[in-house]
Amino acid sequence: MRTFEGYQKGMNLGGWISQCRVYETQHYDSFIKEEDIKEIASWGVDHIRLPLDYNVIEEEDGTPIEENYKYIDNCIEWCGKYNLNLILDLHKTAGYVFDDIEGSEGFFDNDKLKDRFIALWDKLAAKYAKYSDRMAFELLNEIVDPGVALKWNALAKRAMETIRKYSKDAYILVGGINYNSVLSVPQLDPPMDDKIVYNFHCYDPQLFTHQSAYWQDFMPKGFHTEYPMTVAEYEKAVKDNHMPDHTTEIFRRAGVADMGIGFFDAIFAPAIEYAKKMNAPLYCGEYGVIDQAPADGTVNWYKDIHAAFEKHGIGRAAWTYKEMDFGLTQEHVASVKEELIKLL
16 A cells, blocks of 8 residues: 655644634634644654634635634744644534534535635645645545535545646545544545545544543543453443443444454455555544543553554554643643653
């Protein structure tokens, strides 16, 4: 399988100009500074993934907020200074937000909203295509609805064609349905050229990585578990805590009895096979463990998923640098921070 050169080991900057506590200048100016990029570079990574919400650079009516482009510009400058490549990830677009499913219904049948999505990529590509040698473009974060695969492929093609007006060489990342599931990669269209990268996210098994997550309806408050455990032990925890059957579906898909590298090998296999067939690189744009998980289990999980990434040549970016319930610079992993950094 082809590798995504220059984008093998990365770090997300979640929460800076995306999913913000407050969307205001004081936050943008303080959440990430040059010294943060310098620190990340010292960890031995080769790139940054920068999530961007449309409402940072556009008013709700589509009017540009030109002054806020400086935060993207600053990140490009800092990454250049510290020899890091950059992925610009459009995390939220007008009318489509991965964490507001009901509010996003109808996006793929709304020509006005789809045209606005294309127009935003037209502007971003026109402005940043000159950095194509060290900057990649990720079309949209986490398409949720499993029923829109064909419509998403069609819209993604339009966005790719728009970017290609300005750059023939920029890498373009596209992910699949069901929250960018690795299992959805084979439903993506064949790449339009050799600079298209198949992208997925991996937080499996969520019983571990999202334990006690307040935003997960199925997750009991105060639920805790370890990693690794046997599949039978995870299934017992689901039953004992009256969680829905879908929480164990990933184990059935994997067909393994014990957690470890083999689990990740199994769930990655269809995507790897498809990427090989299409001669396209495969990339994991998000993976990580919630701050409610035990630190030793977090290290074990990172060891296994990283071993699978390395085995198959899959580039990746950890979620995330700070805060956001998953931050690698937060107190909950302070005792194992150095070990986690070495694993990156």
